[in-house]
Amino acid sequence: MEKDPIVRLRRVTKRFDDVVAVDSLDLDIYQGEFLTLLGPSGCGKTTVLRLIAGFESPDKGDIVMNGTSLIGTAPNKRNVNTVFQSYALFPHMSIFDNIAFGLKMKRFEKSVITEKVTEALSIVKLGGLEMRKPHQLSGGQQQRVAMARAIVNKPQVLLLDEPLSALDYRLRQEMELELKRIHRKLGITFVFVTHDQEEAISMSDRIAVMNEGRIEQIGTPSQIYEEPQNMFVAKFVGEINVFEGRIVEIHNGSAVVDIHGRHFKVQNRKDFANGRAVKVLLRPEDIMVTKDEELQGTAPALAGKIEEVIYKGKTVDLIISLDAGETVFVTQFFNEDQEDVVYRHGHRIHINWPYGWEVVL
Ligand SMILES: Nc1ncnc2c1ncn2[C@@H]1O[C@H](COP(=O)(O)OP(=O)(O)OP(=O)(O)O)[C@@H](O)[C@H]1O
Ligand SMILES: [Mg+2]
CATH class of the missing domain: 2.40.50.140 (Nucleic acid-binding proteins)
Structure with a gap:
């Protein structure tokens, strides 16, 4: 593992009224790794992603990317992109326009946009479907469009908030392999959120097990499964x-x-x-x-x-x-x-x- 993290959260706290969603959290994320935040509903996983993306700002602490604090930097100025659970595709736009949307906002040239969208579509294996509308695609294909849209800009860090939870079991297993393939191909850093321990174990380089806004343990899947440091981790990652x-x-x-x-x-x-x-x-x-x-x-x-x-x-x-x-x-x-x-x-x-x-x- 490299020495300098690409993203570093230092003693980050985020409150919503009287709820402490993230509690003085320290987390180092390394270049190119597949890091998973795993934990029960309400433990603060989405909030951590939103803090990194810039949709929320911390009450205390600092978030550093490539050695520079991100505090005060707008979401679209961070070299980070998010795949949301709901996919959030524009229903009236074609697949091409859905993926091109961000590039058009940034006023890229038409030929550059076409080149980038075509490449993103090929990475997620959706070439040939660019003129369809989202409702003409299966759940798994819509998921791939959401991925293509998030990677078209080649962000340094991709945040994925339970991207597979809307899919049925079979499709989900297929997309797990697909995500791993895309991660390897792009070589960018993935921060993946799930509350499914099997998904976390089979996909990740490292897992951070979260509970009540804190990290209980961080390590490789086998460290988390075979050497849990406390009862919470032992019980959360499988039968014991x-x-x-x-x-x-x-x-x-x-x-x-x-x-x-x-x-x-x-x-x-x-x-x-x-x-x-x-x-x-x-x-x-x-x-x-x-x-x-x-x-x-x-x-x-x-x-x-x-x-x-x-x-x-x-x-x-x-x-x-x-x-x-x-x-x-x-x-x-x-x-x-x-x-x-x-x-x-x-x-x-x-x-x-x-x-x-x-x-x-
Ligand atoms: N905008 C908000 N306003 C008030 N409370 C919030 C807000 N966002 C999150 N919370 C609270 O903060 C805590 C952490 O929420 P968060 O969405 O980060 O959890 P999560 O781990 O992503 O859960 P899930 O697995 O259900 O998605 C919860 O108690 C939640 O109710
Ligand atoms: Mg969540």
């Missing part, structure tokens, strides 16, 4: 099982945690002290299920009963109620060699996690 325990032994880099009287070896990256109450977090795919405790030799296990078996094709999901009380969600991958392992409602089983993929908080 939480076991309450207590550290009973400390070793070099690892520890032993007592959970319901059983002793589990865990990583101790945070140097927790002996005796500390901790939460041990496990993704559904990190847990192993066995019929007999003995099969696992000396490895500890927790006993329980299968409550629900959900066949998913490639995997089978199990909801297990432990004798000790917790409900656990487990994803098992089918193993060709284990066809005799059949999971049924009511079966007694044991769970453990021998791989060391747990997170301890």
